[in-house]
Amino acid sequence: MTTESKSRITAIGTYVPEKILTNEDLEKMVETNDEWIVQRTGIQKRHIAADDEFTSDLCIQAVKQLRDTYNVSLEDVDLILVATSTPDYPFPSVACKIQEHFAVASTGAVDLNATCAGFSYALHMANGLITSGLHRKVLVVAGETMSKITDYNDRSTCILFGDGAGAVLVERSDAEAGCFEAFVMGTQGAGGISVYRSGLSRMMNGQALDGHGKIVQNGREVFKWAVRTVTAGIEQLLEQANVSREQIDWFIPHSANLRMIESICEKANIPLGKTLQSVQHMGNTSSASIPLALQAGIDSGQLKTGDRLLIYGFGSGLTHAGLVVRWGVSAI
Incomplete structure (x- = not known):
C-alpha cells in the first residue's frame, strides 16, 4: 500500500x-x-x-x-x-x-x-x-x-x-493512522467457466453453458485455484505490511468450505485456531461470509479492538482480494 x-x-x-x-x-x-x-x-x-x-x-x-x-x-x-x-x-x-x-x-x-x-x-x-x-x-x-x-x-x-x-x-480517521495496512487483488478471467451462473449469454470461452440461471461449479478446479492463489496472496500481504504470521491475530478467509480453509491454512502455515469462519453453521454465503465470521468472532469474545486481521475473499470470476486491517470497532 x-x-x-x-x-x-x-x-x-x-x-x-x-x-x-x-x-x-x-x-x-x-x-x-x-x-x-x-x-x-x-x-x-x-x-x-x-x-x-x-x-x-x-x-x-x-x-x-x-x-x-x-x-x-x-x-x-x-x-x-x-x-x-x-x-x-x-x-x-x-x-x-x-x-x-x-x-x-x-x-x-x-x-x-x-x-x-x-x-x-x-x-x-x-x-x-x-x-x-x-x-x-x-x-x-x-x-x-x-x-x-x-x-x-x-x-x-x-x-x-x-x-x-x-x-x-x-x-x-483524522486523529490517528487508518486501519488498512496492505492489500492485494487479482483476476484469472479464463477460469470463469469453473463457477458461473448463466444469464443472457449461453456461451463462455467457446463453451455452451448449463444451469438455466442457477449456479454451476467445478468444485475441484475452484478448490485448487483458491488454495494456490490465496496462499500466494497471503505471502504478498505479509511482505507488503511488513508483518510476520505471528503478528496476525486472526485470519478471516471467505467461508466457502471448511476443508478448503483447512488446506489454505496448512499451505500458508497459519494455525487453524487463528481462523474465524462462518461456514459450519451458515454455509457458503458468498460475499456475506466474511462479515458473518467477524460477527461470530465478536460474539465469542475472540475478536477485540486493535486486533490485526488478514481478510481474504475469493470466488467466481475468478477473482480474489485480500487485506491486512486493524480492527477498529470498539467493544460494546
Missing part, C-alpha cells in the same frame, strides 16, 4: 434469515447424507431466505443491527456500497433500496459484483475513496440470497449455499 490509510472500520451488523436448512433436510431432497456433507465441506446447516425475503431485506436488517448496536447515525453516510451477486432486481440496485429505507438524504448508492470476494473489494474501495478525501463515511454492505440461484436437484452445489448479510461503517 503506497498511500497511508486514513480510514477505519467503526461498526458492524449482521443478519441471517430465520429458516434453517439442515443436512438432514437435504437428505430428503437429494441423494446425500449428513456424514458425506460434513466430511467434504464441514457444513452442518445453513439459513435460507423465505420466498418473499430478498437480498435488500437481509441487508436492511444487517444495517439496522449496526445502527442500533453501536448507536451510530446514518444521516451523514455519503456512499452506500453493496457487494452482492444476487440483487433483488438487475436494477434498481440493492444500495438504492437501502438508501430508500433509511432515508439517507444525500448519498451515492452503488452495487458491485465480485461474488465471494465482494466484501474484500468493497472494503478496499471504501478505504481508497476515504483516504483520497472524496468521501468521509461509507456504509459497506454485503448480502446474498444464494438459495434463490441454487439448483436443489444438484447434490454437488445445493449442500453448500446459505443466505445472509453483513454491514460495516468505514469512516475518516
